[in-house]
Amino acid sequence: MIKGVIFDLDGVLVSTDEMHFAAWKLLAEELGITNFTKEDNKLQKGVSRMESLEVVLRKSDKLYSEAEKLAFAMRKNNYYIELLQDLTPDAVLADVIETLEMLRNRGIAIAVGSASKNTPMILEKTGLKPYIDQVSCGLDTTKSKPDPEVFIIAAEKINLPNEECLVVEDSAAGIVAAKAAHMKSLGVGPEYKQLGADYESLTLLSEVDWDKILQG
Ligand code: BG6
Ligand code: MG
Numbered sequence: 522m523i524k525g526v527i528f529d530l531d532g533v534l535v536s537t538d539e540m541h542f543a544a545w546k547l548l549a550e551e552l553g554i555t556n557f558t559k560e561d562n563k564l565q566k567g568v569s570r571m572e573s574l575e576v577v578l579r580k581s582d583k584l585y586s587e588a589e590k591l592a593f594a595m596r597k598n599n600y601y602i603e604l605l606q607d608l609t610p611d612a613v614l615a616d617v618i619e620t621l622e623m624l625r626n627r628g629i630a631i632a633v634g635s636a637s638k639n640t641p642m643i644l645e646k647t648g649l650k651p652y653i654d655q656v657s658c659g660l661d662t663t664k665s666k667p668d669p670e671v672f673i674i675a676a677e678k679i680n681l682p683n684e685e686c687l688v689v690e691d692s693a694a695g696i697v698a699a700k701a702a703h704m705k706s707l708g709v710g711p712e713y714k715q716l717g718a719d720y721e722s723l724t725l726l727s728e729v730d731w732d733k734i735l736q737g
Pocket of ligand 1: 567568569573635639659
């Protein structure tokens with residue numbers, strides 16, 4: 522039986538993955554990398570800020586020191602935060618609120634499990650905060666997906682054994698992390714077919730067969 526659902530944030534609950542891409546693209550161009558594409562961006566999904574930076578720097582022939590890399594990551598985050606200032610409840614993806622309400626009405630605990638250190642600000646600005654019981658994010662973890670740490674912490678926070686949790690993810694790293702935590706997984710988003718999740722859906726979250734999934 523599934524008693525808790527842990528949602529990834531970027532690309533699952535909110536459309537902030539577009540803003541991540543725009544901010545990385547801007548940094549890449551400033552570093553003389555003109556061929557940073559959406560295809561490269563797929564490799565950044567679910568992984569930490571510093572690992573996402575490595576995906577950008579792989580396209581450069583220059584070598585940078587750790588201090589320079591930290592400065593680049595900070596610069597990207599500043600661009601990203603600038604974009605987040607315009608974030609409103611409109612950024613919440615289709616059917617998310619209805620699904621969160623339905624799960625809560627069924628007594629399911631709801632958590633967020635995200636690599637993003639900007640999670641609290643995003644939940645606040647999009648109005649999602651009241652729908653979420655617990656948050657586990659980049660501010661809580663030392664390792665990033667595909668390591669299961671972020672989901673294990675989420676399960677601890679909602680007081681459930683890992684086996685009673687379902688992870689909803691749009692990234693391959695996140696699905697690997699869910700499996701490593703012995704949690705069931707639902708793959709969503711444009712690449713849902715390639716994620717290797719237990720259940721898959723490109724359609725609206727409310728059209729998922731929740732009866733079947735929650736029976737685990
Ligand atoms: C994940 C995104 O949710 O958060 C990654 O999919 C991002 O692309 C990561 O790098 C870290 O986010 P932030 O907001 O802490 O830089
Ligand atoms: Mg995501």
